[in-house]
Amino acid sequence: MKNPWIDPDRLPPEEALSLARFINSRADIPDQSQAHAGLVEVLSPQPGDQLLDFGCGTGVIARRLAPLVGEMGEVVGADISRVMLDFARSCGGPAHLRYEQIDGATLPFPDDSFHGGAMARTLLHVENPHATLVELRRVVQPGGRLGILECDWGTLALDHSDRALTRRILDWRTDTIDGNNWMGRQVVGRCLAAGWARADVHVLVTVGRDATTTHFGSVRRCGDLALQNGMIDQSEYDGWVGELDSRLAAGLFFASINEYIVIACK
Numbered sequence: 001m002k003n004p005w006i007d008p009d010r011l012p013p014e015e016a017l018s019l020a021r022f023i024n025s026r027a028d029i030p031d032q033s034q035a036h037a038g039l040v041e042v043l044s045p046q047p048g049d050q051l052l053d054f055g056c057g058t059g060v061i062a063r064r065l066a067p068l069v070g071e072m073g074e075v076v077g078a079d080i081s082r083v084m085l086d087f088a089r090s091c092g093g094p095a096h097l098r099y100e101q102i103d104g105a106t107l108p109f110p111d112d113s114f115h116g117g118a119m120a121r122t123l124l125h126v127e128n129p130h131a132t133l134v135e136l137r138r139v140v141q142p143g144g145r146l147g148i149l150e151c152d153w154g155t156l157a158l159d160h161s162d163r164a165l166t167r168r169i170l171d172w173r174t175d176t177i178d179g180n181n182w183m184g185r186q187v188v189g190r191c192l193a194a195g196w197a198r199a200d201v202h203v204l205v206t207v208g209r210d211a212t213t214t215h216f217g218s219v220r221r222c223g224d225l226a227l228q229n230g231m232i233d234q235s236e237y238d239g240w241v242g243e244l245d246s247r248l249a250a251g252l253f254f255a256s257i258n259e260y261i262v263i264a265c266k
């Protein structure tokens, strides 16, 4: 299936804007906010740092970094999508936070321009992840650090009485929808292959037990997509999603997923 995140500007404008609204509001959900805070904490930005937020989308990470580097520093939010960047600018921010439209395959910055950077939920979508990691390494100073946040759909643990159907739906979703959903487990290897000297990994397990988390909506959407794409029939859908809904109502919904925060050092 076509991945809309490769370049949201290729979509009809209303669809691109709805992706922007989706990621911007998703950042307020507690499990997402926990992952973003974890990325920033491990990256540990210092006052005066010049940082790049690559694949910044609507700027949810850039806006966390800007107060930490202060006005002596600078944060550049960079993204391929004009729609995402316009949305990011409309969210405001200090003068030392700016946005630039770029393509990850060739970054318009000199060698060693940044003290470090962040990249959240983007490497799974870029068309050439190796070239992107090589370019990011080029523009980061020696000794600089890039913090990468990616989850891994292969680590989604969902409780359901129909194990075979659950595996079928989740495996299909993992292998088919929206990018490389095994990126979480691949980030370390890909960073080392791209020439980063070291890649240290921190794992955060987020748990969803009710509808206030991203887990319930994401899992239910797997059922919707599987039905729409002919992977399951209506009676399988009714049984599978029906059990998710009853578990939710009874307080028995349970899903968890691994979020990988990798710090790559040049």
Ligand SMILES: C[S@@+](CC[C@H](N)C(=O)[O-])C[C@H]1O[C@@H](n2cnc3c(N)ncnc32)[C@H](O)[C@@H]1O
Residues within 6 Å of the ligand: 005, 006, 007, 008, 023, 024, 054, 055, 056, 057, 058, 059, 060, 061, 078, 079, 080, 081, 084, 102, 103, 104, 105, 119, 120, 121, 122, 125, 126, 127
């Ligand atoms: C899922 S969004 C994540 C946005 C943001 N980092 C966040 O966590 O909310 C992925 C972003 O990567 C951007 N993107 C995809 N391919 C890109 C490329 N080759 N160069 C730059 N940005 C790219 C998309 O436009 C989109 O904004």
